[in-house]
Amino acid sequence: MKHFYLFIILLIGLQAQGQKPRKFTPIDSIPMYGVTLSNHWKWHAGDNPAWAKPEFNDSLWDKLQVAESIEEFPKLRESEIAWFRRPIQVTQALVNKPLSISVKQMGASEIYLDGKLLHKLGVVSKNDDEEQTKVSTTSLPIVLSDTNKHVLAVRYSFSKDNFYYPGTNSETFHLRVHRAQDVGKFFEEQANRTSGFFYFFTGIFLIFTILHFSFYASNRARKVSLSLGLTMLALTLAFFLRSIESYQTEISSKEVYGLLSVITTYAGVFLINVSLYQYLNQKFGIIFYVQALLVTISMFSYIFNWDMPYSVEAWLPFLLLFVDFIRVSILADRRKDSNAKVPIYSLLVVAGCALLSIIVLFIEGTTGNGSGSIIMNLGIFFIIIMFFSIPIGLSLSLVREYTRTHQALSKKLVEIEKLSAENLAYEQEKQQILAAQNEILEKEVAERTAELAQSLQELKVTQSQLIQSEKLASLGELTAGIAHEIQNPLNFVNNFSELSKELIEELKEEREKEKSKRDEELEEELLGDIAQNLEKINHHGKRASSIVKGMLEHSRTSSGKKEPTDVNAMADEYLRLAYHGIRAKDKSFNADFKAILDESIPMIQLITQDFGRVLLNLINNAFYAVKDMQGKGQVIVRTKKLTDSIEIRVSDNGTGIPEHIKAKIFQPFFTTKPTGQGTGLGLSLTYDIVTKSHNGSIEVETKEREGTMFIIKLPYL
Amino acid sequence: MLNPSIMKILVVDDEEDVRTLFQQRFRREIRAGEFDFAFSGSGEEALKYLEGQDSEAVLILSDINMPGMSGLELLKQIRTTSPSAPPTIMMITAYGDEESHAQALRLGANDFLTKPLDFVELKQKLVSSI
Numbered sequence: 001m002k003h004f005y006l007f008i009i010l011l012i013g014l015q016a017q018g019q020k021p022r023k024f025t026p027i028d029s030i031p032m033y034g035v036t037l038s039n040h041w042k043w044h045a046g047d048n049p050a051w052a053k054p055e056f057n058d059s060l061w062d063k064l065q066v067a068e069s070i071e072e073f074p075k076l077r078e079s080e081i082a083w084f085r086r087p088i089q090v091t092q093a094l095v096n097k098p099l100s101i102s103v104k105q106m107g108a109s110e111i112y113l114d115g116k117l118l119h120k121l122g123v124v125s126k127n128d129d130e131e132q133t134k135v136s137t138t139s140l141p142i143v144l145s146d147t148n149k150h151v152l153a154v155r156y157s158f159s160k161d162n163f164y165y166p167g168t169n170s171e172t173f174h175l176r177v178h179r180a181q182d183v184g185k186f187f188e189e190q191a192n193r194t195s196g197f198f199y200f201f202t203g204i205f206l207i208f209t210i211l212h213f214s215f216y217a218s219n220r221a222r223k224v225s226l227s228l229g230l231t232m233l234a235l236t237l238a239f240f241l242r243s244i245e246s247y248q249t250e251i252s253s254k255e256v257y258g259l260l261s262v263i264t265t266y267a268g269v270f271l272i273n274v275s276l277y278q279y280l281n282q283k284f285g286i287i288f289y290v291q292a293l294l295v296t297i298s299m300f301s302y303i304f305n306w307d308m309p310y311s312v313e314a315w316l317p318f319l320l321l322f323v324d325f326i327r328v329s330i331l332a333d334r335r336k337d338s339n340a341k342v343p344i345y346s347l348l349v350v351a352g353c354a355l356l357s358i359i360v361l362f363i364e365g366t367t368g369n370g371s372g373s374i375i376m377n378l379g380i381f382f383i384i385i386m387f388f389s390i391p392i393g394l395s396l397s398l399v400r401e402y403t404r405t406h407q408a409l410s411k412k413l414v415e416i417e418k419l420s421a422e423n424l425a426y427e428q429e430k431q432q433i434l435a436a437q438n439e440i441l442e443k444e445v446a447e448r449t450a451e452l453a454q455s456l457q458e459l460k461v462t463q464s465q466l467i468q469s470e471k472l473a474s475l476g477e478l479t480a481g482i483a484h485e486i487q488n489p490l491n492f493v494n495n496f497s498e499l500s501k502e503l504i505e506e507l508k509e510e511r512e513k514e515k516s517k518r519d520e521e522l523e524e525e526l527l528g529d530i531a532q533n534l535e536k537i538n539h540h541g542k543r544a545s546s547i548v549k550g551m552l553e554h555s556r557t558s559s560g561k562k563e564p565t566d567v568n569a570m571a572d573e574y575l576r577l578a579y580h581g582i583r584a585k586d587k588s589f590n591a592d593f594k595a596i597l598d599e600s601i602p603m604i605q606l607i608t609q610d611f612g613r614v615l616l617n618l619i620n621n622a623f624y625a626v627k628d629m630q631g632k633g634q635v636i637v638r639t640k641k642l643t644d645s646i647e648i649r650v651s652d653n654g655t656g657i658p659e660h661i662k663a664k665i666f667q668p669f670f671t672t673k674p675t676g677q678g679t680g681l682g683l684s685l686t687y688d689i690v691t692k693s694h695n696g697s698i699e700v701e702t703k704e705r706e707g708t709m710f711i712i713k714l715p716y717l
Numbered sequence: 718m719l720n721p722s723i724m725k726i727l728v729v730d731d732e733e734d735v736r737t738l739f740q741q742r743f744r745r746e747i748r749a750g751e752f753d754f755a756f757s758g759s760g761e762e763a764l765k766y767l768e769g770q771d772s773e774a775v776l777i778l779s780d781i782n783m784p785g786m787s788g789l790e791l792l793k794q795i796r797t798t799s800p801s802a803p804p805t806i807m808m809i810t811a812y813g814d815e816e817s818h819a820q821a822l823r824l825g826a827n828d829f830l831t832k833p834l835d836f837v838e839l840k841q842k843l844v845s846s847i
Contacts, residue, residue, distance in 0.1 A: 487811055491833040492734050499741045529741060536734055583782070587814030594784060 026089035026147065027177065033186055034102070034178035037152070038067040041086045045079030047126070047155070052112040054151035058085045066173040070106050070158060071166050071305055077158065081126045084154040084173065088113075090144045098180035100139045102187075105173045106251055107158030108133050113142065114150050128161035133251040135170070139183045163252040165259045166305035170251075198243035201388070205236035208395045215402065224278040228398060231275050231391055234268035237261075259303065266299040272391050273321055276343055279394060280332035287327075291320055322347070325390070339397060346393030353386030470681040484580040485547050489540035496533040496540070503530050560610075560693075564603040567646060567714075571595055571615060571637045578619040579635075582627070591626050591633040601641045604716050610689045617682045618650040618710050624673075625654025625708060644715060645696075651709035657702040665700065690714075725770065726843065727755045729763040729779035729791060730809075742836045752843065760786030764794060776846060778830075781810040781817060789817070789824060796825040805846050809834065 024040050042061035050056060064073070066084060076082055090097075103109070108122030108131055122134035144150060156173060164170065178186060212229035215222060241261035248254035273291065277284060294317035300306070301313035325343060332340035360379035507526045510518055572595045582589050619635060626633020638649040657665060664670045666687040671680035690698045690712055702708040728739055736756040746752040757763035760783060767775065777795070781788035788808055795806065807828040808821040818829050828842060 484811055487832065488732060492732075492738065494833060495738050495742070495836075496734075499738070503741070529744075532737065533741070536737060540734070580782075583812060587812055588816045590787070590817075592785075592787075 024087065024089075026091050028091040028093060030094070030099070030177060030179050030182070032182050034176040034182065036067065037086060037088070037175045037177060038065060041066050041084050043076065043082055043084045045075060045082045047081045048083070051083040051085070052117075052153045052155070053115040056085075061085065066175070067171045069168055069170060069305075070164070070172045071168070073172065076172070080159050081124070081155075081157040084156060086152045087149045088144070088152050088177075089149045090147060092147055094144065095147055096143060096145055099142045099144070100178045100180045100183040101142050102137045102139050102176045102178065102183065103174065104137050104171060105135060105156075106133070106164070106170055107131075107156060107162065109157075109173065110155040111140070112151075112153040112155070115153070118142065124155050124157040126157060126159060128159045131157055131159045131161075133158075133162060134249055135251050135254050136249050137187070139178075139187065141180065142177075158251075164255040165262075165303050167262070167302045168255060168258060170254070170258070194246055195243060198239050198246070202236055202239040202243060204388075204392070205232045205239065208232040208392065209236050212395065212398070215398070224275055224398065227271060227275040227278050228391075228395060231268055231271035232395070234264045234271055235391060238264040238268055262302060263299065266295060266302075268391070269318070269321070270295045272394065273324065275391075275394055276325060276328055279339060279398070280328055280337055280343070281335075282328045282331060287324060291317065291324060294320060322350075339401060342393060342397035342400070343390075346390045346397075349389040349393065350386050353382045353389065357382035357386060466681055467685065470685060482547055482577060482581070484584055485577060486544045489543040489547075492540040493537050493544070496536045500530050500533040500537070503533070560607055562605040562607050565606040565608050565611070567601060567604055567606070567648065568595075568597040568599070568639055570608070570612060571597065571639060571648065574612060574615040575619055575635070575637050578616055578623060582620070582623050586627070589623075589627055590631040591623060591629070591635060592631070593623075593635040594637075596636060596638040598638075598640045598646075601639055601646045602716055604646060604714055606714075607689075607693055610693055614686045614689050614712070615648070615650070617686050618712075621682070622650055622652035622654065622708070625652045625656070627654075629654065642713070645713045646716060648712045648714070649709055650712075651707060653707040656704040656706055656708055657700070658704055662700065662702060666698075725753050725755055725775045727757060727763060727766060727775055727777045729757045729760065729777065729783075729788065731758055731780065731783045733758065735780075743840070746840070759783055760788065760791035760794075763791055767795065775804045776843065777804055777806045779806065779808055781808055781821070782812070789820060792821065792824045792826055807842070 027035060041064040042058045043064040043066075044051065044058070044061045051058075062075075064076075064084060070077055090099075101111075103111070103121055105121065108124045110120050110124050111118045119138075119140045121138060123130060123132040125131040152175075154173065158172075209229055209232035212225045212232055216225035216229055219225065238261050241257045241264060245254050245257035245261060248257060270292065273288070276282070277288065298313050298317040301308065306313060326347060329340050329343040329347070333344075357379050360375055360382060364376050364379055503526050507523060507530075510523055510526070575593055575595050579591070579593055615637075619637065622635040623633075626635060633652065633654055635650070635652045638651070640647045640649070661670075661672070665683050668681055668684040670684070671682075687698055690696045694714055696712055696714040698713075699711045700708065701711065728735060736754075739754055739756070740747065743752050743754065747754065755766060757766050760779075763777070763779065764786075779788040779791055786794075788810070792806055792808065795804065803825075805827045806825070807830055808817075808826045809830045809832060810817055811832040813831040821829050827846070830839065
C-alpha cells in the first residue's frame with residue numbers, strides 16, 4: 001500500500017526515473033514538463049560566500065543526490081548550513097532563451113549563478129530565529145547567454161528547530177529547469193492534478209463517511225456502518241491532510257500534516273479490515289490481532305524510516321491483509337453469508353486493476369512518453385481504482401444490502417397490505433357471523449325469558465298453593481284440638497240444658513201441689529238454678545262459638561290489618577289448641593305444658609290470624625320435639641315485658657336441632673318431617689310474619705337432646 | 718258426717734263449672750245426704766285436700782287431662798303415698814283411647830269413664846261402690 005501510495009505521489013510529482021545520465025552533458029532540449037537537475041551536485045558543510053564563485057574548486061567536495069530526503073544526509077542535517085554546487089550548460093538551441101527554474105526544498109536557500117545571487121527562497125541562517133524556511137515551488141527566471149559551463153551554487157540552511165519525521169518523502173532540494181513559456185502550463189497542470197486528485201478522493205470518502213455515519217445513526221445495531229464510517233473518515237482525512245500539506249510554506253507545518261496523513265492512511269487501511277470482519281460477522285481472532293500489530297509496526301517503520309530485510313515492513317502486512325481479506329470472505333462464503341461475494345468481487349477488481357496498471361506502466365516504461373501521456377493517465381486511473389475498490393466496494397455492498405433490505409421490506413409491505421386486507425375481510429366475515437349469532441342468541445334469550453316468566457308464574461301459583469296447603473295443614477292440626485276444646489263447652493251446654501229441663505219438671509211438680517204443701521223456698525232455689533244454668537249454657541255456647549270463630553279466622557286469608565291483641569290470651573289459647581290437636585291425632589301422646597305469662601305486657605298491634613299461626617306453628621313444633629319422651633316432655637310458653645318490646649319464648653326439652661341444619665330451618669321447604677307430613681313452609685312463614693309484617697325478630701337457641709327455644713321479640717308501638 | 722254410710726266424693730277437674738254440674742246432677746242425693754261432694758281444680762289441690770282427710774274414706778273422680786299435674790299423675794301419687802287406706806279412684810277422660818285406659822288401670826284406677834258422662838250410670842257406680 002505504501003508503495004502504491006508513494007508510486008502515485010511520485011507519478012504526480014513527476015519524479016522521472018528514466019533520466020539518469022552518468023556523464024555530464026549540456027541540456028540540448030527541454031520537454032514540456034522540464035528537466036530535473038538531480039545529479040552532478042557536490043556539497044560542503046559550513047558557510048563561505050566565496051563558495052558561490054565559479055572559479056572555486058569544489059573537486060574535494062562530496063557528491064550529493066539532492067532530490068532525496070534530508071534523513072539520507074546525516075552530515076547535512078548536523079551542519080545545519082551548507083553549500084551545494086553544480087555545473088549547468090546548454091547547447092546552442094537554448095542560448096539566450098528565457099528559461100525558468102522551479103525549486104522544492106526542505107529549508108531555506110539562496111541560489112547563485114556564477115557567483116551572482118539569483119534568488120532567495122526564505123532566509124538562510126543557522127540561527128533558528130532568523131531562518132525562514134520556504135517549501136513551495138517557485139518559478140525563477142534564468143537566462144544562459146552562451147554554451148559555456150556555468151556554475152549553480154546554493155547556500156542552504158536547515159536548522160535543528162525544523163520538525164520533520166524520518167520517513168518523510170519531502171526532498172532536500174529539488175531543482176527543475178523549464179522553458180519559460182512552458183512553466184505556467186506546468187504549474188497549472190500540476191496544481192490541477194494534485195488538487196483534483198486529493199479533493200476528488202476527499203470528496204468521495206467524505207460522501208461515504210456521511211453515508212455510513214447516517215446508516216449508523218439510523219441503525220445503531222449495525223456496527224459495520226460505524227467502522228466503515230470511521231474507515232471512510234480516516235481516508236477522507238488522509239487525503240484532506242495531504243491537500244492541506246501541499247499548501248504549506250513552513251516546513252514544520254507541512255511535515256505535521258504529512259505525518260497525520262500517513263497515520264490516517266494506515267488507520268484507514270486497517271479499518272477496512274475491521275469493517276470486513278464486522279461485515280461478514282467474522283470473530284476478531286489471533287490473526288486479526290497479529291495483523292493489527294504488523295500494520296502498526298509497518299506504520300512506525302514508515303514514520304521512522306526503518307529499513308528491514310527485503311523491505312518486509314512495506315509489503316508483508318498489506319499482503320497479509322489481502323490474504324486475510326480473501327480468507328474471511330471464503331469463510332463467510334462457507335457459512336453461506338449472502339455478503340461474502342462482494343469482497344471477493346472487490347478483490348477481483350483489485351487484481352484486474354493491478355494487472356492492467358502493471359501492463360500499462362510497463363508500456364509507459366518502454367515508450368517513456370512522460371507524465372502527460374494517455375497511457376500514463378490510464379495507469380494512474382487503474383491504480384486509483386485498485387486502491388479504492390476495496391473500501392468503496394464494501395460501501396457499495398453495504399448500500400446494496402440496504403437496497404435489498406428496502407426491497408424486501410417493500411415486498412413485505414405489499415404482503416402485509418394484502419394480508420391486512422384479507423384479515424379485514426375475515427374480520428368483517430367474523431363480525432357478520434357474530435352479528436348473526438348474536439341475533440340467534442337474542443332470540444333464544446327472548447324465548448328462554450318467556451319460558452322463565454311462564455315458570456315463574458307457575459312457581460308463584462304453586463307457592464301460593466303451597467302456602468294455602470300449609471295453612472290447611474296447620475288447620476288440620478288445629479281441628480282435633482278444636483274439636484276437643486269444643487267438646488267440653490258442648491258437654492256443659494248439654495248437661496246444663498238437660499238439668500234445666502229436669503229442674504223445670506221438678507218445679508212443675510211442686511207447683512201442682514196444694515198451696516199449703518208447696519215448698520216455696522225450693523221453688524226459688526229451682527228457679528235460681530235454672531237461671532244459673534241458662535247462664536252457663538249461654539257461657540259455654542259462646543265459648544264454643546268463639547273457638548269455631550278462631551278456627552275460621554285461622555283458615556281465612558289474612559286481612560293484613562293490625563288490631564290490639566292480648567298476646568297472653570292468645571298464647572294460652574294456642575297452647576291448649578295445639579296440645580289437644582296433637583292429643584286428638586295421637587291418643588298416646590302425653591306431655592306437660594304450661595304458660596308463664598307476664599300480666600304486665602301491654603296490648604300489641606298484631607295481625608292476629610298471622611301471629612296466631614306463628615304461635616301455633618312454634619308450639620306444634622315444640623310438642624313434635626317431645627312426642628317420644630313418654631310424658632316427660634315439657635312445653636313452656638313464656639311472655640315477658642322488656643323496655644321497648646315484648647318477648648315470647650316457646651321452649652321445649654325435646655330433641656333439639658342439630659347444628660348443621662340450624663341455619664336452614666327458616667328456609668322455605670326445609671323440613672325434617674317425613675315426606676307428606678310437613679310442607680317445610682311453617683318456619684319460613686313464621687319468620688316472614690315476625691320480621692316483615694311485625695318488624696320483630698326471631699331467634700333460636702338449641703342444643704341437641706336438651707331442647708329448643710324460639711325467642712320472638714315484638715316492639716310495641 | 719254423722720252418718721257413717723255417707724262417703725266423701727272428691728271431684729278433680731280444671732273446669733270450674735263441673736262443680737255446679739255435679740251439685741245439680743246429684744241435687745237429690747246431696748239433699749238426701751247420700752253423697753257428699755268436694756271439688757278440686759287441679760291435681761295439686763286434690764292432694765292438698767286429701768292430706769287433711771287421711772282417715773276418712775274417700776271416692777275420687779278425676780279428670781285426666783289437666784294442665785300441670787295430670788289425672789294419671791295424681792292417681793300414681795295417691796297410690797304410692799297412701800297404700801294403707803286405698804280410696805276408690807275413677808278416672809274420667811274426653812279421649813276414650815285404649816292406652817290411657819290401660820295406663821289408668823295399671824296405675825290402680827278402679828274405673829274408667831269417658832266424657833260426656835252418663836250421670837245415671839255414674840250414680841249407679843257411685844252407689845255400688847259405697
